[in-house]
Amino acid sequence: MMNREQNQQLGEVIQQFIHSYIASFNNIRSQKVFNIADGETIAQLRGMGFPKKGRPVREVVDGMMKSVYPHQAFMQHPRCFAFIPSPMSLLSWFGDIMTSAYNPHAGSWVQSSSASFIEQEVIRWMCDQAGYPDTAGGLFMSGGSMSNLTALAAARSARLSEHEYDNGIAYVSEQTHSSVSKGLRILGFRADQIRKIPSDENFRMDISALEKAVIDDRAVGKKPFAIIATAGTTNTGSIDPLNEIADLCEKHNIWLHVDGAYGASILVSSKYKPLLSGISRSDSISWDAHKWLMQTYCCSVILVKEKQHLRNCFSTHPEYLKDAETDEEQINYWDMGPELTRPARSLKLWMTLQALGTNAVGEAIEHGVQLAEWAEDEIKKHNHWEIVSPAQLAIVNFRYAPTGLSDQELDSLNKRISQEMVKNGYASVLTTQLHGKTVLRICAIHPDTTEDEMRNTIQLLANIGRSIE
Ligand SMILES: Cc1ncc(COP(=O)(O)O)c(C=O)c1O
Structure with a gap:
């Protein structure tokens, strides 16, 4: 299928990919958390079909770097607080690559x-x-x-x-x-x-x-x-x-x-x-x-x-x-x-545990618990914000509840706050429902998220809430 020379050329593309991925991993804070492909991108991907004669692999990879990978929620972003984030370690990523290599x-x-x-x-x-x-x-x-x-x-x-x-x-x-x-x-x-x-x-x-x-x-x-x-x-x-x-x-x-x-x-x-x-x-x-x-x-x-x-x-x-x-x-x-x-x-988990040591993993987990506590502390500083479920195991649920609005209006207000936050791109905070109320939910398990980032996220939510109330 591929001769030695072609494998060698692919090796160069792979090396470039690794360098460029690590640079973007280090730079992830400059990216928006949620990125959804627009209609033009989907149309372009659809238009590619499946060629009868293959294309140069560099061209295929460049296309994927432009049209596929950027259009995703970066679940590993330090300000991704949506769903259950996936703050993957680069060690795990490398373990995955090595394991795939040897298959x-x-x-x-x-x-x-x-x-x-x-x-x-x-x-x-x-x-x-x-x-x-x-x-x-x-x-x-x-x-x-x-x-x-x-x-x-x-x-x-x-x-x-x-x-x-x-x-x-x-x-x-x-x-x-x-x-x-x-x-x-x-x-x-x-x-x-x-x-x-x-x-x-x-x-x-x-x-x-x-x-x-x-x-x-x-x-x-x-x-x-x-x-x-x-x-x-x-x-x-x-x-x-x-x-x-x-x-x-x-x-x-x-x-x-x-x-x-x-x-x-x-x-x-x-x-x-x-x-x-x-x-x-x-x-x-x-x-x-x-x-x-x-x-x-x-x-x-x-x-x-x-x-x-x-x-x-x-x-x-x-x-x-x-x-x-x-x-x-x-x-x-x-x-x-x-x-x-x-x-x-x-293998990738074993490798991560070997390289980091179990103490560091335990501390990384404890940091998540602390992040949600910082979030709760910051929420309590803002008028008309209520804690619906206090910080536990790195999750906190809360909502903006200014007086004079009906339950339904409060639900849609909180939904809009989440949507505006996602649009803003600084952080992702989605909603869930608790005891029949729509609430904002933060799940904060990234070991590199800072206290400032956590508090800034709450302040930004509060600003959004005031501006659209
Ligand atoms: C408590 C709990 N159980 C099960 C699952 C499902 O896990 P997975 O998405 O890995 O299939 C989740 C996912 O968020 C979860 O939070």
Whole structure:
């Protein structure tokens, strides 16, 4: 396809790309956070079609640098406070590039022994953070949605026999991430097999409502099999009462899954780790490294206290894979999860941890907690701004509520403030809804965001609010 000379030329293009990317990474603060392609750009991309005869690669790359990559939300921008940002480390980026370069197949030991061993090592380190015993294990997945799905599949096979699937009930809260219900639906559970438990005024699962629902379901012959608690909800960063939920699960032999896709990273901070007290009593945990562990997409982990449950659920032994079969020490990850072919996602995280050290990662996480506290402090200085959910796990929710406006008018005012902020480009702050109100939400997990940037963002929001009220 490509001769040595062409590969050499491509190497030069690659080197230039790396230099120019690092320059733009260092200069990211000068970019707007959200950048959406205009009609002209989309038309131009559409017009390119697929040539019968190839074009010089330099020209293709230049076109991508001009028409593709600039048109995105820079989720790694230090002033991106929207959704869950992705403050990726350049180390992770480099780890990703190296892993793609060598392209190990991380499905089996024979294809990627060292990478599989490193995956085991990183999983063991994460299990230690969670207080899981030696029997625990897990694997890397593409994201929190897939980790949740994998955990739910394991929960189903561990707690229900096949003829009970129809009768199984899973419990989520109204603040649980939508990927959990989506996962349950993918597994074949009907909507009437998913109980949405209300949350209290602090957005934590209401434990008495949960207990009542479990007891009521058992009384009519249903099979409660999984409770999904969240360690760091997407809206507010709230943490469900893990110990109380664990007590209930133990009493009724229910699988406890903790969705820590966002918040489990706090376990790396010795200062804040106690916030997740009780997590060691769960049966499984989802934990996204592409959120608060500074990894590029797609880097998530599912941990299971008894790793045998993953094998029971996912291992298959087809004749064409027999040559790759190994003993338990030399894990074939295709036996532990839904994927057969999979990239070695653990390597970039391992590399980041090696290069930075776990103390620095813990401090980076603590900085996020502090950023949201600075934001809250600044919001409180402004008249008619109210805190709807105080800073917790680096998330704060608030809104501008000048007197004399109806609820509906306040909702649209806050929506407009967010839109104007995004247009301005200095920072991105989006909205969500809490207790029926539209509120502004900041999720601040970038280790390089400064106190000034955080306070300036709030001041800018306040100025926008006053100007459009
Ligand atoms: C609590 C929680 N769970 C699950 C997910 C889904 O993760 P992913 O987007 O990596 O699939 C998210 C995403 O924001 C989340 O916040």
